[in-house]
Amino acid sequence: MTKLNQILAVEKGVKSDVQRKVTDAYHAIQKTPLLSGISRSYQPIDDEGEQLPPESTRVQVQAEQVLREVGATLTRLFDVTATKDVANCSARGDVKVDGVVLLEAVPVTYLLFLEKQLVDLHTLISKLPTLDPSESWTLDENTDTWRTEAVKTTRxxxxxxxxxxxxxxxxxxxxxxxxxxxxxxxxxxxVAFSGALPQRRVNELLGRLQKLQDAVKYAREEANGIEIVDQRIGEKVFGYLIG
Incomplete structure (x- = not known):
């Protein structure tokens, strides 16, 4: 029985192969000389006339044959894509952090979305401003910001x-x-005030985010490991189209 991750592994190669073959077919049918053939023979007026050999050029590209080959090529892509998309409808995974299910039965397509968003979020959190470690900071409840101890200087x-x-x-x-x-x-x-964060808070956020990123990846792998049913869509489509 085929698994979803196996289909995903071959999908890129199938797409690349199909694109190349369809492109070649497109260029082939644009070359009029390859679609043309000729056969002619020469007959002198009398037996004493000059004898010339017959001439012929074979047709090298047949549009109907090209169409059948394109249909066969695209059938594979249609089947692989249909198999993946149908499987994605049922492929789900649990996002577990420290053994606790945070998100249950999440569709694999959403897990992919979540994975990308967490990468962007990691970039943001890693760039959060932090408090100057050379100062002693306390949280000011009145302003909800961090403040230093008062320092008195002379004028x-x-x-x-x-x-x-x-x-x-x-x-x-x-x-x-x-x-x-x-x-x-x-x-x-x-008294200095700051809206930045303590370094320990940023480290805490990055640690949590890393756990969540790992959990989403594990869930995606779990979802992609389900057994699937190979779809046969392409044959029906091209059976109707060029049959």
Missing amino acids: TKKVPRNHVLAEATDKHPAQVQVFTEDVVVGYWTK
Whole structure:
């Protein structure tokens, strides 16, 4: 008894072979000389006239024969595709994660869809932004974001100062050097917020996703392992069409 996974294994090869043969047939019937033949003989007016050999060209391509060959080729493809599609209607598998059935009796066509979506989802999750590990983060319930501890820093202002190098005398003015001094005038209190995720959360999501991806693949293999009935569709179609 044939199994669905066996049909799937040969389907690609059958499609490629059919496409090549149908393409060759299409090109063959476009070549008018191959469809044409001729036979002619020469008869001189009298017995003393020049004798010429007969000429003939055989027909190399017969449209009816090409049609029958295309029908035979497509019959195989029609049968393989029908067998696969009919089997897909009953091919189902359970998606089990850690021994627990998460999704029951899922059609194999949906499992294929799910498999592709999970690949795209893996790409998204792996690119999620993560919190700066150099900071200490806690969840702020008021904003539902992550926040750091408050950090207090000073704000300074440059204030000009005078430095007397030499006191004034009755003969010379005082020698004064002007400089600036940083004076604390206030304090900044900074709290950083972030909508990113902790790295452990991303790792957790990726771990769960990997388990689900594996489970979907196992379910697909289970579904594709069912025994199937070979369909004979092509013979009926071409029996009607060119019979």
